[in-house]
Amino acid sequence: MDELDRAIVNGLHGGFPVCERPFAEAAASLGTDEATLIERINRLLEGGVLTRFGPLFDAEALGGAFTLCALAVPGAEVERVAAIVNGFPEVAHHYERAHRYNLWFVLATETRGAIPATIARIEAATGYPVLDLPRLDEYFVELKLPA
Amino acid sequence: MTDALDLAIVRVSQAGLPLVPRPYHALASSLGVAPKEVMARLAAMLADGRIRRIGAVPNHYALGYTANGMSVWDIDDAAIGELGPRVGALPFVTHCYRRPRRPPEWPYNLFAMAHGRARAEVEEKVGRIAALVGGTCRAHEVLYSTRVLKKTGLRFGS
Structure with missing residues (x-):
């Protein structure tokens, strides 16, 4: 990563413009040009520095729902169960953590009613009970780490 | 509040914007609607929080936050x-x-x-x-x- 890559990761965390030529507009504020910015974003995506470039939607604000779930799975079963969980399109993020509850994933569904049904399908498919930990209150969300 | 066109826009952009000079025009043409309609919908979703932000989603591991x-x-x-x-x-x-x-x-x-x-x-x-x-x-x-x-x-x- 060079200076421009860092400027892209830090400077385009949000605020990407909604206009006819947004890359050209964003490039100007980063001191580069449209073609270079597009090529750099492509490279950052291919290299895995960025996981996505675009809008971050809020499932709940769109009329859907999300929740945090955990599974306690024996070590020898982790790969198999993780693959089953990842196969559900409702699973938006999934992390392995060092704990008895070792698989942690976020479900995002298009309707509120779909959460319990999705959890039931995951329990049936994996054979493990899901710990369902929906958000009751949100105190702060702003994940911005400098590159 | 969220209608069928909004949800169609979510579906075509949730994996990321097309990396072309006119990305919103590309979305619009895949949906068969006017570009200005797509931009108006995105702006409205940004304004009311249905879109949290538009930009780069980094992999924190790749940035060294292991x-x-x-x-x-x-x-x-x-x-x-x-x-x-x-x-x-x-x-x-x-x-x-x-x-x-x-x-x-x-x-x-x-x-x-x-x-x-x-x-x-x-x-x-x-x-x-x-x-x-x-x-x-x-x-x-x-x-x-x-x-x-x-x-x-x-x-x-x-």
């Missing part, structure tokens, strides 16, 4: 309403939520995420949370992530 600690706290129910916002306001806490306890397996009701380039950095941050919550906290743990298994973001309509 220590990702989800700290979980068993906070007195009478105190969490006052303490939760104070924990969330700490500059290094990136996500902070109140969630239900699930006794006996899960006694924790406050989640605060702290990232660092090394575990010592996360431990120092967790120590500052511990000092803030003091005696209202009966127990806490830090769950370090060992692997990202999936990070696609939401996928409606798939």
